[in-house]
Amino acid sequence: MSARDEILSAVREAVAAARRPVDVPPLDRPDRPGDVDLFAERVADYRATVVRCRADEVDMAVATALRGAGSVVVPEGLPYAVPGALRDEDLTATELDRVAAVVTTATVGIATTGTIVLSHGPGEGRRALTLVPDLHVCVVRFDQVVDDVPAAIRRLDPDRPTTWISGPSATSDIELSRVEGVHGPRRLHVVLVG
Template identity: 55%
Template sequence: MSSAGSRDIVLGRIRRALADVPRTERPQDVPVERTYLRTHGERSERQTADLLAENLADYRAVVHRCPSGELPVRVASLLAARGSATVVVAPGVPQEWLSEAAGVARIPDSAGQTAHELDSVDSVVTGCAVAIAETGTIVLDASPDQGRRRITLVPDHHICVVRLADQVVDSVPQALERLDPARPLTWISGPSATSDIELDRVEGVHGPRTLEVVLVEG
């Protein structure tokens, strides 16, 4: 069957399914009953943070936890352990996050940067929009402390800072309520990885090989 014939069949089925729908009706006019569970069990804030850390680690992200006052030292130690000499920084990242990273050249996020230039950068440091405990997912929305999407896809090492007090939710439905669908959303569950037909895992194909998540308390 030709592609045109298949298209006509599909469109015909759609027309029949919509035959009793008034032409003036819009999707927002019809309420949709959402009876699914918003969360799977009740947890304290500590339990939610522990679940997030567990699921991040299950996806092979490297998880660190520290008080807010120790964040600059922790970021500096992660860059030093990596041997990073350069780090690209989103424009809204607080300067104090890297205040202890002496000797590391900071490269501002710029629209003029090419993928080749970003590939030569050792690390990237960003915040996040929200983190989902039940799935171990970090969501970026290109806010000032996260920068353009490409800076978290090209460099090989990503340090992402998550504030436990106000950026962690239990579930995907709760995360969606916080996110603007008009923004460029990047959903990250562990470092970039894929598998071929023989299930050989390869990391770093379409994103960083190493994702380090710093969960900041307080």
């Protein structure tokens, strides 16, 4: 057997093993609501802007976050009014690169990590939409905040793609110089609603 055949055989075995069902024991505690104050604090720790508002104030909070941003794109199914926003109708990467901001909703927020999870359904848009514009304004309702990662996982559909966001995009070089905006939006603005 050649080295190539050995590698392909190992890959086939790994893929077959990954397809076998896995029994995951249930957690012995119920899904608890997350601590919204902790979530807001952790999101802010990532250099994101966090604003709290009531449900009837979301449109104004989003408009304030977008002030001076320039062009804005929104996904299909966004339940909030964003005057002048372009609807995403499979915009190309080049077209998205010309857009300054995006407004989305989220599937879940994780209090202990300050992470927002998008499952790219209605109101959340496709992954490229949330990674290309420089500013991401994300609306998260209080009832979407859960305590920890296992609670978040229980709320997600395993057949849907997800994007996990912990603050604005950032990376560091070998000398630990922080650079923002390399792998996604340079600025994250979270509107917490409840």
